[in-house]
Amino acid sequence: MSRSPVFGLILAGGISRRMNRDKAALEYRGQTQLDRAFELASRHVTQVFVSVRADQTLDATRAQRPMIVDSAGEGPIAGIRSALAAHPKAAWLVLACDLPYLSDAALEYLLRRRDAAAFATAYTSAHDGLPEPLCAIWEPSAAEALADYQAGGGHCPRKFLIRHGARLLEPQDTRALENVNTPEEYRQAIATLEKAPMQLKIQYYALMREQAGRSEETLETSASTPAGLYQELAARYGFTLSRDQLKVAVNSEFSDWSRKLNVGDAVVFIPPVAGG
Amino acid sequence: MNFRFTEGAIDTESARRELQTSSAGGYVSFEGWVRDLNEGQEVTGLEYEAFQELAMKEGDRIVAEALRRFPVKRALCIHRVGSLSLRDMAVWVGVSSVHRGEAFDACRFIIDEVKHRLPIWKKEHYRSGDSGWVNCERCAAAPQHAHAEPEHAEHHHDRVAVSNPK
Numbered sequence: 383m384s385r386s387p388v389f390g391l392i393l394a395g396g397i398s399r400r401m402n403r404d405k406a407a408l409e410y411r412g413q414t415q416l417d418r419a420f421e422l423a424s425r426h427v428t429q430v431f432v433s434v435r436a437d438q439t440l441d442a443t444r445a446q447r448p449m450i451v452d453s454a455g456e457g458p459i460a461g462i463r464s465a466l467a468a469h470p471k472a473a474w475l476v477l478a479c480d481l482p483y484l485s486d487a488a489l490e491y492l493l494r495r496r497d498a499a500a501f502a503t504a505y506t507s508a509h510d511g512l513p514e515p516l517c518a519i520w521e522p523s524a525a526e527a528l529a530d531y532q533a534g535g536g537h538c539p540r541k542f543l544i545r546h547g548a549r550l551l552e553p554q555d556t557r558a559l560e561n562v563n564t565p566e567e568y569r570q571a572i573a574t575l576e577k578a579p580m581q582l583k584i585q586y587y588a589l590m591r592e593q594a595g596r597s598e599e600t601l602e603t604s605a606s607t608p609a610g611l612y613q614e615l616a617a618r619y620g621f622t623l624s625r626d627q628l629k630v631a632v633n634s635e636f637s638d639w640s641r642k643l644n645v646g647d648a649v650v651f652i653p654p655v656a657g658g
Numbered sequence: 659m660n661f662r663f664t665e666g667a668i669d670t671e672s673a674r675r676e677l678q679t680s681s682a683g684g685y686v687s688f689e690g691w692v693r694d695l696n697e698g699q700e701v702t703g704l705e706y707e708a709f710q711e712l713a714m715k716e717g718d719r720i721v722a723e724a725l726r727r728f729p730v731k732r733a734l735c736i737h738r739v740g741s742l743s744l745r746d747m748a749v750w751v752g753v754s755s756v757h758r759g760e761a762f763d764a765c766r767f768i769i770d771e772v773k774h775r776l777p778i779w780k781k782e783h784y785r786s787g788d789s790g791w792v793n794c795e796r797c798a799a800a801p802q803h804a805h806a807e808p809e810h811a812e813h814h815h816d817r818v819a820v821s822n823p824k
Contacts (some may be wrong), residue, residue: 400671504676511696519718526692543818544700585709586777587707587708587777587779588707588781588791588794589779589794591707623794629777631709631712631777634711634712634715635712635715636712636716650709650712650777652709653779653791653793653794654792655773655774655775655776655777655778655779656773656778656779656780656791656792656793656794657706657708657713657737657749657772657773657778657779657780658690658737658748658749658767658772658773658778
C-alpha cells in the first residue's frame with residue numbers, strides 16, 4: 383500500500399476568548415504565530431495551507447497564504463474535514479497555530495513515526511497522557527469516521543481520537559506542545575523565545591566585506607540588537623572599526639543600535655562613507 | 659526617482675535633458691572626477707561600491723529635501739559604481755530653476771549631503787601598489803573622521819557648468 387503524501391494544515395480559525403484577541407496575529411520577534419507555524423510546517427512538508435472560517439478569507443494575517451475554507455461546520459473538526467475533502471488523497475500534518483515552542487525536531491519525530499494505517503498519528507499530552515489532536519498527522523481514512531462523529535454531534539477531535547484510536551507518541555520535549563491561552567502565557571513565551579537563537583541575514587560592504595571575507599551570510603544568533611550582533615561579529619571576524627564609527631541599517635533603513643531585532647531581519651553595518 | 663546609480667559612464671547629455679522645462683531659465687551641474695592625488699598619495703584608479711537599496715532611498719530623500727528647501731524646478735543626481743580610472747566622472751548633480759542663485763545653492767546642497775549620507779564607499783589604488791578604503795583605514799586609528807570627509811580630501815576637481823543664466 384503506497385502512503386499518501388502529507389500536506390500541512392495550520393488551524394487558525396478559532397476565536398480566543400481567554401486571550402481576547404486573534405491568536406494567529408500574536409507576534410514573537412515581529413513574526414505572527416501563524417507565520418511561525420506556517421514556516422515551521424513548510425520545512426517538513428511540500429504544501430501548507432491555512433484553515434480559516436469563511437469570514438476570515440480577507441483577513442490580513444491570513445490572506446497571503448494558501449487557504450482552505452471551512453466547509454463542514456465549525457471548530458477544528460470542520461477544519462480537518464475540509465482539508466481531507468479538498469485533497470482526499472493527502473494525509474494532513476495538522477498544527478494549531480498557538481504552539482510557540484513547537485520545534486523542527488518535534489515535527490521530524492512525528493513524521494518519521496507516522497502510522498498510515500491508523501486514523502491519526504499524534505503526540506500524547508505531557509499533562510494527562512491524552513492524545514494531542516492539533517499536532518498530529520490525520521490520514522485520509524479518518525474522513526468518513528470524522529463525518530459520522532460530527533453528524534452525531536461530536537466536536538472534540540481529542541475525544542474522537544480517544545474513541546477511534548490513534549498511533550500515539552510520547553513527546554521528546556514536553557514543552558513543545560504547550561500552547562498559549564492567556565496573556566500571562568503569552569508574556570512567558572515572548573520572554574523565552576527572545577533568548578532563543580534566531581536567523582538573521584547580514585550583508586557586508588567595502589572594508590567590512592573584505593574583513594569578513596564574504597558579502598553576505600545568514601546566521602543564527604542570540605544577539606537581540608544590532609549592537610549585540612556587531613560585538614559578536616567583530617569578535618568573529620576581527621573588524622578593525624569600532625561601533626561608534628559605524629552606522630547600521632536594518633531592512634534597508636537606517637536603524638538604532640538598540641532596536642530589537644526580529645526573525646529574518648537583514649542587517650548591514652555601514653562603515654564611514656566616501657561617496658561623491 | 660531623482661537619484662540613481664550607473665555602472666557605465668554617466669550620460670550627462672540625457673540627464674541634462676531630464677531637467678529641461680520651459681519654466682527653467684537655466685541649469686547648474688556639478689561633476690565629481692577621479693583625481694590623481696589624494697592626501698599625498700598618487701592615485702592610479704579606484705572602485706566605488708554602494709549599498710544600493712538604501713543609497714537610492716536616501717539619495718531620493720536628499721534630492722526631495724533640496725526641492726523643498728530651494729525654489730528650483732528639477733534636480734537629479736547620478737552616481738557611478740564599479741572600477742573608475744583617472745578623469746572618469748564619479749558623480750553628477752544637475753539642477754534647473756527659474757534663476758541661477760537657488761540652482762547653485764541646491765546643487766551644492768545635494769553634493770554635500772550625498773558625500774556625507776549615502777552608503778557609498780571608495781577604494782583607492784595607489785602608485786605604490788597599496789590600496790585602501792577612503793575614510794576607513796586611517797579612521798580606524800582616528801575615529802573623529804568617521805562619516806565626515808574633510809574638504810581637502812575631496813577626490814575630484816570641481817567643474818561647474820552654467821548654461822543660459824538669467
